[in-house]
Amino acid sequence: xxxxxxxxxxxxxxxxxxxxxxxxxxxxxxxxxxxxxxxxxxxxxxxxxxxxxxxxxxxxxxxxxxxxxxxxxxxxxxxxxxxxxxxxxxxxxxxxxxxxxxxxxxxxxxxxxxxxxxxxxxxxxxxxxxxxxxxxxxxxxxxxxxxxxxxxxxxxxxxxxxxxxxxxxxxxxxxxxxxxxxxxxxxxxxxxxxxxxxxxxxxxxxxxxxxxxxxxxxxxxxxxxxxxxxxxxxxxxxxxxxxxxxxxxxxxxxxxxxxxxxxxxxxxxxxxxxxxxxxxxxxxxxxxxxxxxxxxxxxxxxxxxxxxxxxxxxxxxxxxxxxxxxxxxxxxxxxxxxxxxxxxxxxxxxxxxxxxxxxxx
Numbered sequence: 001x002x003x004x005x006x007x008x009x010x011x012x013x014x015x016x017x018x019x020x021x022x023x024x025x026x027x028x029x030x031x032x033x034x035x036x037x038x039x040x041x042x043x044x045x046x047x048x049x050x051x052x053x054x055x056x057x058x059x060x061x062x063x064x065x066x067x068x069x070x071x072x073x074x075x076x077x078x079x080x081x082x083x084x085x086x087x088x089x090x091x092x093x094x095x096x097x098x099x100x101x102x103x104x105x106x107x108x109x110x111x112x113x114x115x116x117x118x119x120x121x122x123x124x125x126x127x128x129x130x131x132x133x134x135x136x137x138x139x140x141x142x143x144x145x146x147x148x149x150x151x152x153x154x155x156x157x158x159x160x161x162x163x164x165x166x167x168x169x170x171x172x173x174x175x176x177x178x179x180x181x182x183x184x185x186x187x188x189x190x191x192x193x194x195x196x197x198x199x200x201x202x203x204x205x206x207x208x209x210x211x212x213x214x215x216x217x218x219x220x221x222x223x224x225x226x227x228x229x230x231x232x233x234x235x236x237x238x239x240x241x242x243x244x245x246x247x248x249x250x251x252x253x254x255x256x257x258x259x260x261x262x263x264x265x266x267x268x269x270x271x272x273x274x275x276x277x278x279x280x281x282x283x284x285x286x287x288x289x290x291x292x293x294x295x296x297x298x299x300x301x302x303x304x305x306x307x308x309x310x311x312x313x314x315x316x317x318x319x320x321x322x323x324x325x326x327x328x329x330x331x332x333x334x335x336x337x338x339x340x341x342x343x344x345x346x347x348x349x350x351x352x353x354x355x356x357x358x359x360x361x
Contacts, residue, residue, distance in 0.1 A: 047336035048301050048349040051281050053329045058275040058315055060215055064206030064254065066226075066267045070172055070198035074099060077165040079188045082181050087194075089179045093170040099194050100181060102166040111159040118152035125149040174198040175261075197265065202258045204234065204269050207249035213239065215275050222254045225270045230263060232256045236273065280315045280323045287335060288312070288322075298324065299338040300331045307334070307345045 080102035087099045125145040132142040170176075178195040181187060204224055208216060220236045234256035243250050254271055256263070289297050289309075297309045310331065315323040327333070334341070335352050 044341055044345065045337060045348045045350060046301065046307075046334045046341060047352045048332040049335050049352050051327065051329075051331050051333055053279060054281060055277045056280045056282075056315060056323050058278045058280075060208070060212055060273045060275055061316075062206045062208055062252070062271050064204040064252075064269050064271050066202045066204050066256075066263060066265050066269055068174070068197040068199055068265050069201040069203055069255070070174065070196075071177075072171060072196050073192045074168060074171070074194045074196055076102065076168055076187045076189060076191050076193055078102065078162055079191075080105065080166065080186070082183055082185045082187065085179075085181075085183050087170075087176050087179070089176055089194075091176050092174070093176055093196070094173045095170055097170045098167045099170060099176065099179070100168045102168075102187070104163060104166055107159060107163050107166075111156065111163065114152065114155045114159055118149070118156050121145070121149035121152040168193050170196055172196070172198055173200070199261055199263075199265060200257075200259050202256045202263055202265060203237070204254040204256060204271055206252050206254075206269075206271055207244070207247065208252050210243050210248045210250065213243075213250045213252075216252065216273060220273055223272045223274075224254065224256055225272070226263065227268050232258075232263065278315060278325055279329070280325045281327055281333075282318070282321045282323050283333065284335075285322050287333065287338070289338075298327065299334040299341070299343075300327070301334060301347060301349045305346055305349060307341045307343050307347060309343045 082100055083103040084101045085099075086101065087093050087097065093099065125142070125148070128142045128145040132139055174196045175198075176194055177197045179193070180195075181191075181193050187193065204222075216236060216239055218236050218239060222234050222236060224232045224234055226232075234254040236252065237255040238251075238253040240251040283298070287298055289299070291297055291309075291311075295311050296314070298312050300308050300310055302308050310327050312324040312326040315325050317323075332349060334349075337347075341347055
């Protein structure tokens with residue numbers, strides 16, 4: 001020790017060497033940084049729900065508007081004065097019922113006169129035909145008599161048709177939505193007398209996007225729900241063969257029985273067309289995330305307790321959740337803590353039915 005005491009510079013050298021060894025020696029904390037982070041992630045607790053295979057009805061839903069199967073503006077075929085009214089606004093009429101009648105004026109007298117002229121012309125033609133057969137008359141005279149008789153006959157037919165047009169009749173059974181004339185009014189030929197609607201059958205018109213139109217077929221059954229709460233069942237009767245150039249939507253028509261007259265025309269209707277059953281799960285939209293490409297994803301835990309992301313499709317939306325397809329059968333979906341993990345992370349899952357206070361949220 002005296003030897004060392006006499007040489008104090010050696011003590012300084014030993015201390016310097018020890019400090020350098022400590023400074024440059026590998027640090028366990030630095031070597032294991034990545035491992036420590038991974039361990040921390042592996043310890044992340046997430047709440048999961050074990051899904052069970054379920055089926056739901058896939059539907060194609062769109063909004064439409066009801067309209068009558070038939071509607072017509074009934075016009076006067078001849079001009080004249082309205083003499084009588086046969087139906088009131090809002091009343092039901094059958095096909096052929098008289099809605100209004102026009103004053104015949106002198107048409108009846110003209111018809112009687114025309115019939116008399118026809119009788120004379122026919123008698124003259126008969127007589128001249130007999131004379132021609134006996135060689136007492138020329139064929140030209142006979143032909144002239146025949147032409148006169150045909151003209152008189154045509155006149156009778158024309159007047160009879162005109163008299164028949166004085167009665168404005170319903171072309172089909174329906175409801176008189178509006179009557180535009182009153183007794184005593186003068187109308188011209190072509191003047192609209194009334195609006196007639198056939199409400200026994202309604203048509204719901206709507207538009208379907210081009211991405212979904214291939215799933216519809218003529219004859220498919222559809223459920224109709226009106227704003228007021230009334231529901232009916234109908235069938236697809238028409239699918240437009242061409243899309244609207246602006247909206248890229250296809251016009252679709254659903255035919256609905258309305259023989260009880262309870263459904264008015266012009267109402268907004270929600271249409272739902274069943275497309276068949278699919279495997280789907282009802283979950284909260286809060287569990288969904290979006291990928292950088294805009295895909296809808298949901299996080300789950302594999303059998304090896306690693307985080308997996310499943311792309312899903314929204315089958316149907318309801319007030320209390322979304323029906324999603326694309327999730328593997330019997331998957332474990334993360335319902336709490338998904339915001340703290342990434343795809344591929346190893347986690348410590350616990351069932352959401354088991355109360356716990358250990359989750360990091």
